[in-house]
Amino acid sequence: MWATPARLQAKGVIGMNRRNIRYIGRYNDRRLYPLVDDKLQTKLLAKRHGITTPDLIGTVSTQFDVKRVVEVVKDAPGFVIKPAKGSGGKGILVVERQQDGGYIKPSGTRIERVDLERHVSNILSGLYSLGGTPDVAVIESLIAFDEAFAAYTYEGVPDIRVIIFRGYPVMAMMRLSTAASDGKANLHQGAVGVGLDITTGTALRGVQFNRPREDHPDTGHGLASLYVPGWDALLHLAASCYEMTGLGYLGTDMVLDRHHGPMLLELNARPGLAIQMANGEGLRRRLDLIEKQTETRSVEARVAFAQQHFAREGELASSA
Amino acid sequence: MSRVPFYLLVGALLAIGIVLTIFRHFHYEVPFMPGEQRQIWEVEAQVNFDADNGPVRVDLALPSNQPGFRLLTENTASSGFGLSYLRDDKARHAQWAIRQANGPQQLYYSAQLLVTDGEEEFLAEPPALQRDIGWERPYDTAAREVIGQAHERSADAFTFTRELIKEFTDQRQGENARLLLSQYERPVLLTRLLNQADVHARIVNGLTLEDGRRRQSLTSWLQVFENDKWVLINPRTGEQGKPENLLLWERNGNAVLEVQGGSDSRVSFSMLRHNEPASVAVRNQFTDDTLLNFSIHSLPIEEQALFKTILLIPIGALVVVLLRVLVGLETSGTFMPVLIALAFIQTTLLTGLVGFLLVVAVGLVIRSYLSRLNLLLVARVSAVIITVIAIISLFSVMAYRFGLNAGLTITFFPMIILSWTIERMSILWEEEGPKEVFKQGFGSLLTAVLAYLAMNNPWVRHITFNFLGVQLILMAMILLLGNYTGYRLLELRRFQPLAKDD
Numbered sequence: 032m033w034a035t036p037a038r039l040q041a042k043g044v045i046g047m048n049r050r051n052i053r054y055i056g057r058y059n060d061r062r063l064y065p066l067v068d069d070k071l072q073t074k075l076l077a078k079r080h081g082i083t084t085p086d087l088i089g090t091v092s093t094q095f096d097v098k099r100v101v102e103v104v105k106d107a108p109g110f111v112i113k114p115a116k117g118s119g120g121k122g123i124l125v126v127e128r129q130q131d132g133g134y135i136k137p138s139g140t141r142i143e144r145v146d147l148e149r150h151v152s153n154i155l156s157g158l159y160s161l162g163g164t165p166d167v168a169v170i171e172s173l174i175a176f177d178e179a180f181a182a183y184t185y186e187g188v189p190d191i192r193v194i195i196f197r198g199y200p201v202m203a204m205m206r207l208s209t210a211a212s213d214g215k216a217n218l219h220q221g222a223v224g225v226g227l228d229i230t231t232g233t234a235l236r237g238v239q240f241n242r243p244r245e246d247h248p249d250t251g252h253g254l255a256s257l258y259v260p261g262w263d264a265l266l267h268l269a270a271s272c273y274e275m276t277g278l279g280y281l282g283t284d285m286v287l288d289r290h291h292g293p294m295l296l297e298l299n300a301r302p303g304l305a306i307q308m309a310n311g312e313g314l315r316r317r318l319d320l321i322e323k324q325t326e327t328r329s330v331e332a333r334v335a336f337a338q339q340h341f342a343r344e345g346e347l348a349s350s351a
Numbered sequence: 352m353s354r355v356p357f358y359l360l361v362g363a364l365l366a367i368g369i370v371l372t373i374f375r376h377f378h379y380e381v382p383f384m385p386g387e388q389r390q391i392w393e394v395e396a397q398v399n400f401d402a403d404n405g406p407v408r409v410d411l412a413l414p415s416n417q418p419g420f421r422l423l424t425e426n427t428a429s430s431g432f433g434l435s436y437l438r439d440d441k442a443r444h445a446q447w448a449i450r451q452a453n454g455p456q457q458l459y460y461s462a463q464l465l466v467t468d469g470e471e472e473f474l475a476e477p478p479a480l481q482r483d484i485g486w487e488r489p490y491d492t493a494a495r496e497v498i499g500q501a502h503e504r505s506a507d508a509f510t511f512t513r514e515l516i517k518e519f520t521d522q523r524q525g526e527n528a529r530l531l532l533s534q535y536e537r538p539v540l541l542t543r544l545l546n547q548a549d550v551h552a553r554i555v556n557g558l559t560l561e562d563g564r565r566r567q568s569l570t571s572w573l574q575v576f577e578n579d580k581w582v583l584i585n586p587r588t589g590e591q592g593k594p595e596n597l598l599l600w601e602r603n604g605n606a607v608l609e610v611q612g613g614s615d616s617r618v619s620f621s622m623l624r625h626n627e628p629a630s631v632a633v634r635n636q637f638t639d640d641t642l643l644n645f646s647i648h649s650l651p652i653e654e655q656a657l658f659k660t661i662l663l664i665p666i667g668a669l670v671v672v673l674l675r676v677l678v679g680l681e682t683s684g685t686f687m688p689v690l691i692a693l694a695f696i697q698t699t700l701l702t703g704l705v706g707f708l709l710v711v712a713v714g715l716v717i718r719s720y721l722s723r724l725n726l727l728l729v730a731r732v733s734a735v736i737i738t739v740i741a742i743i744s745l746f747s748v749m750a751y752r753f754g755l756n757a758g759l760t761i762t763f764f765p766m767i768i769l770s771w772t773i774e775r776m777s778i779l780w781e782e783e784g785p786k787e788v789f790k791q792g793f794g795s796l797l798t799a800v801l802a803y804l805a806m807n808n809p810w811v812r813h814i815t816f817n818f819l820g821v822q823l824i825l826m827a828m829i830l831l832l833g834n835y836t837g838y839r840l841l842e843l844r845r846f847q848p849l850a851k852d853d
Contacts, residue, residue: 032844032847033843033844033847034843034844034846034847034849034850035843035850036837036838036843038850039838039842039843039846039849039850042849042850044838044846044849044850046836046837046838046839046842046846047679047839047842048676048835048836048837048838048839049836049837049838052834052835052836053836094727121782145725149725152725152727153728156727156728156729157728158728158778220783238848241845241848242848243848307846307849308846308848308849311848311849312849313849
């Protein structure tokens, strides 16, 4: 039931306190936080750096404009409304399609115009933002996620989290939403986390609720056959976020779009530690290795370095 | 990035804190344990009145040595007033006077009283019987009947008084008693009846001493004489004998406060207990407050009482830091548990827990309805605040009706904080489900209870209030904890699957 601190230390597992002081505190300049805490700013910044993000349909920034939201989304078949300063996936509303003046969520539930307006109004009041500060609602077009993942997800979009440390991709996982997680991709809510090999982008290991998992609980599809097409391009995109933001310890959330390839969904200056569970490995050894690197390298060189040093064998029985 | 300045700062804080604490211990002989000293009460009387734009004279009765209390020092503060202490044959007075005053005036008198365990009785001369008691009809008959009843059931003056009071208590209150109570105040009425029955008795005024109380007033007690003895009887319950914490402020049956040339006068009392050895208590009469004797004790008592609580907050903060950094407990709102713990100190633990759970549970139900009304956030939280106030008022009234006086203390809860807690929990419920709500609610309550236990510990209270250096030590400890990079206790479980051998 309990592990000894010495045992975790030996396995190179990083705890919250160490993450906060040793990595976030040391490598992430507070001044740069607004770049990632405000999704609208991140989007505009990404655009300047040529990094693809989901299309911006519009924004709502005053309560007066809340009634306008219906106007804004009129021509979009599916869309996502999120708080610009939200965290942990809170306050994100996904609408798959519009039907007779109503809006259908991926779960099939229908919401009305008032529900949509109330949600936007709540976002503006700061209900979901850090510290409850007034916020802006960002409306993006729905991602058409790659069919390769259709068998691995329930309702939600599977996203790929890559931890970028001083520009090097150190660890990656894919988060698959489940019925238990209510279509959300948060591991503590019951999404399945699949550790990905940095070298190849193939599945290493799956966990749900901290327990090993060999298949997706809803679709029953084996996780062993999961791999991310265009892995190198995705890693390049993720690694280049270091130059874009200047943050040394960064969580990048990416998706694979059917038409546009890898896209940046959002950045996180305080990425969680669940990625260690999904990979069945502590971050410490990899972070220590990166900290020893003194020479400045290009994005390509950094990705190559990571792929050379962090290769691993999958633990899943490849029976799928 | 060098950590040397950090450790220098922590070291300096620790060193200064320890030196201050040791200095205070040895130089001022403040002991580290609360038990081994004499208790001293500081009592402050505040006289308020409106002057009528002319000469004013204020007479305030003063306490004197009595069994259980010895007067150490006394001070007054009164700008512009002339002051003299008067002592007639038995009683002591402070008399303030001024030629010209207008508008609201404030006069202060404070006394330090040493708690003694003297059991010896002080002598008091019985007052003369008031022979000329006139009762109007129909009160005369009622009075005679009540006296007659009590007389039959009693043997001496003391038992007679007790029986008389029983006539006026709720259970046995008869028609006669109700009639008399409608005309006279209870203590006055009782002395009249006692005098009527040839019992020597008078009203004296006492102050119930409770640590940290402010804006208290005097209560009336009956002093009943027979032969050479006298006893004090509570006119409300009939209980006999002086409670240990009762200070007789005025014991000759005279007025406590007389104001000439002013109106709307009243006197209220603040009090504070602290522990010092008797030697220090005596020395305190002469030493002025120097910079080295920098202590909370140089403040007025009302402010000191406030500080007694304020100085405990760092202890609560330390508990929160410990639980967050070393244990990894999740709470709803970082320091909300400390505020709840402060409320627990006023309400006592069990009442506090029950009250908190009731208010939050009912609040959540009402909040779930509010969420359907589709309101703006600030308006909704304001509505929750009003709801919380309504719940608290309702519970107070209900508790009072059912005779649960403890229920009244529910008003000590920080209402705005409670409202935000309800709002946050409600959102958590909608987004993450009830499990997360219970998890965070449990974490918050556990933190609050632990903070309460730490803050309510007599030793902790003694140390924080008497040794300001301890605050610096606490600061250093919290800084050190802020530097801890090891695992949290709950992470040992969370990451347990990673520790397995593959």
